[in-house]
Amino acid sequence: MATRNIKEVAQLARVSVGTVSNVLNRPEIVSPATRERVFEAIKKLGFVRNEVARHLRVGRSRTVGLVVLDVSNPFFVDVAQGAESVADDHDSMVVLCNSAGDTGRERRHLDQLEQQRVMGILITPVETESPWVEELIARGTPVVLVDSPATGLQCSVAVDDRLGGQIAGAHLIERGHRRIMFVGGPMSIKQVADRHAGVTSAVAAADGAVELLTSSAPTLTVAEGRAIGERVAAQPPDERPTAAFCANDMMALGFLQAMASHGLRVPEDLAIIGYDDIDFAAAAAVPLSSVRQPRELLGRTAIELLLEEVAEPEQHRHRQVIFQPDLVIRESSALRRDS
Template identity: 80%
Template sequence: MGTRSIKEVAQLARVSVGTVSNVLNRPEIVSPATRERVFEAIRELGFVRNEVARHLRVGRSRTVGLVVLDVSNPFFADVAQGAEAVADEHDTMMMLCNSAADPERERRHLDQLEQQRVLGVLITPVDAASPRLAQLSARGTPVVLVDSAAAGPQCSVAVDDRLGGRLAAAHLVERGHRRIAFVGGPLSIKQVADRHAGASAAVAAAVAGEGAELVDFEIASLGVAAGRAAGERLAALPESARPTAAFCANDLLALGFLQAMSLRGLRVPEDVAIVGYDDIDFAAAAAVPLSSVRQPRELLGRTAIELLLEEVSAGDEHRHRQVIFQPDLVVRESSKAVRRDA
């Protein structure tokens, strides 16, 4: 193993370990001659500083953990990218962990991050109220909730999901739809529940134009396959009972749903309109460009890590903050047709 220590460098440069450490951390206080000699030794030995030892001594890591619900959802990739950009500027590393919406995996990741004494954790929790999170933060690891509003005393960055749901459903109602499917689940995930609640409220409010209803297609996961399955279920209904529009809790579902429509020969938006959520880049490129509720993805990530770093450096006088962004609706082909009653 070619891994050399500061001691060997010191020996070769004929100085003490303290001096080598100084060269590494405050080169300006070391005389130029010595400094050069030490650099020379470092080069010659191929010395690489052991961050682990440094961290042990200093007591503070340069790594933050980011735990997301689904790495392969481009929404989270974008959030991660936003966060990473900021982390980079503070030369901090990011560990990206995938909980796959499984509380057990989430717990394992949190355990590991805590054991590593990371600087802090950004997390889109499976369950924001989980005691594990409170515990983590109580024990001294700052936690920032991402895409999920904080219940307890912690920082969080979220987008108003109720509003998003409302926007989507109101739009569909306004386009003349009276029976609207909600595709999403599990409802234990806050985002899903909120989007559902928002949609539900919007549909109820439309009661003025009497009798609009939201039909739930609850599903167990949030991927393309689940969306397709829900689409199949909907397509199998007799036309009289079939919703004329679907609001999907995210774009992956919407994409899958759209595939099912085309497989079953239903036209979008004429037979069934679709609105997705997140406005990932692929939404606009879909077979039928998808209407979607847009969220500021990178900004979400950026803001989250900024809050975290702020919390770390502020120490005691840190005041937790809950940042909430507003989503907006992007209308595309998939919901453009106007429904003239049923």
């Protein structure tokens, strides 16, 4: 209730409001004596600068919005932490919003962020083509796409998911697997489609006859991974795939659990490889092989591109940064299989 303002500080310190403002923003141009007086007044009154008024006046905000597909997927939490670490160094702030894969929620968050006049928005959009995002940009909010193809209207950072899928597929084939299942989700999600395309190309490139089965769940969750795993475990051994490539680690963990609860050994009976390399992957009881994405780096780079655009809007040219994924082989696919 007792929120003090700059005027009260000025009164107590017997200076003008302009001087107080100067002390706050360019202390070096004000004489040590008055500066000290002002600081004392600030302390005595418990004055805290009203960032809202400041923002209104200067027109620039210090916060960046980050809208992700699923906060409960640690992958996105890590991306957020990467972004936040950079924001910290620029005394700005990241506000994390969860669209939960829902277009409506995504839109509401974008509206709120735009109304707050945030400095810019980092987003992993629910749908590749998003008119909302384009209008947002047209109205002047800088946007950086995370893990989504750029349209030329903005910068983007992404990881080559096709390559990731290919690496995973090649690895399984090299380990002797001839019957591989892709445990995926809706192909409308670009990441899923690309990873699938990657493993498909790896299969096509193999000499021998490698079979690729594809299953698809509505969402990329632990529960869905487990459900698909249950179905696979119920199949007769000679019909079962010998390896599963899961669209993300959440699904892979669910799949793994289904294997365990049906007494199937991983990797002996069935190898598993996931995607993202979240921390829980390494910590699984059978440590999970996974295609690693540079998660923090993704977030860091995204916000750096944004800050760059904000700093020099004129000479800024939109860029698309693409990182290479990385194969991390752990126990869940470590075994060589004699076909």
